[in-house]
Amino acid sequence: MGRRARQKEGLDVELADLPPELRWREWMGRVEAVIFASPEPVTREVVARVVGRECNIDLIIDDIRDELRGRPYELVAVAGGWQHRTRKVFATAIRTATGLGDQVRPLSQHENLILMCIAYYQPITRGELGQFFGKEVSRDLIGHLRGLGFIASGPRAPQPGAPYTYVTTNGFLSHFGFNTLRDLPDMEMLEDAGLLSKDKLLAGEFPIARSMEDDPEHDGALVPPSEDEEPWR
Template sequence: MAEDIEEQEESLFEAPPMAEQERMIEAVLFATSEPITLKELESRMPHGCDAGEAMVHLRKRYEGRGVQVVRVGDGYAMRTAADLGFLMQKETVEVRKLSRAAIETLAIIAYHQPVTRAEIEEIRGVSVSRGTVDQLLELEWIRFGRRKMTPGRPVTFVVTQGFLDHFGLENARDLPGLKELRAAGLLENRPPPGTMPLLGDGEDEEESTEGQSELFED
């Protein structure tokens, strides 16, 4: 009798088989519209589960399928395979395009984050209106970052997980580089004298921020 009780107590703390852990993660991802982190997944699962290992197996199982498990920032989500996106075109809601100022501001934040308003204005060469920043905040494509350790402790801006998700990026490092943008014909103009480049060095530093902003118009 004592042995039976000990076995029952041990079973309460024994993690489910890995296949069952995969099913749990699959169920949560299927029902969640927003990306969810491994830590959040593990908090919902029984004691002893390894969400990280289960996620590796689950992503492998979905490789090549119409729906895939993708990483978005620190989280994971189920998304339609990129090559099948055309099937969803009729379901796509057309939204109003961002103003040129908003596009340029968003591009600068994406490539320079964390960046202050003053730094954005220095790069653009013109002031940034409060409405432009408010619009990007309302879209939840940017958010406030940590304050900079400079006089006045100005607040910084960074792109959000929603921005990465919208553009199909795992993180900001996946943004196209200058060579890719130039090859796509998006970097043809040079910036006005005194403006700062978006990124790069040497010859690349002279490329125009105006061209790079076009990345976000599609």
């Protein structure tokens, strides 16, 4: 929808009649309101619908973040957009008062490892995941990760039977606090540390599980920020 069409609906995106400072404040208010009202991360394209052509969206976001300093919530970049989230320090208080975060069972170490492999090696089939782990990965486990919104079906693999592959979703990015897949820990660093190696996994070795079993403090490959912070509504 073009800017003229939005103006016809009653939304003046340019605000040319306002002084620059008031125009900027109005744009800030619109952007924050849109992000506040959305249950999902709001993308740059969505934000651009409510501001003028001269508006620098990155500077708007920076100014909103500055105004939220000292507040119990903040504006974070996640899953390719922006979302309000409560600060980690208030997670215990939120759970104590509301029980939010207690209803969903945390992922087990095995589920975390499956999800980690999908994240790094996507698109990947269930059979290939089974090769990594030396045993079949159950349909129920894949269904559980799908039900949580962390993975989805990818393209068919060029293999006999053309099995489905699996890929991570924006829900995965949002839950674990990543803006894009580029925010995942660097693969080479993990391989250098002996924590992740596709070649070793396919050869039947599994350094990830061993390293975690040796560390009693570590209960999963991925620790989502939602254990310490909640999306703010």
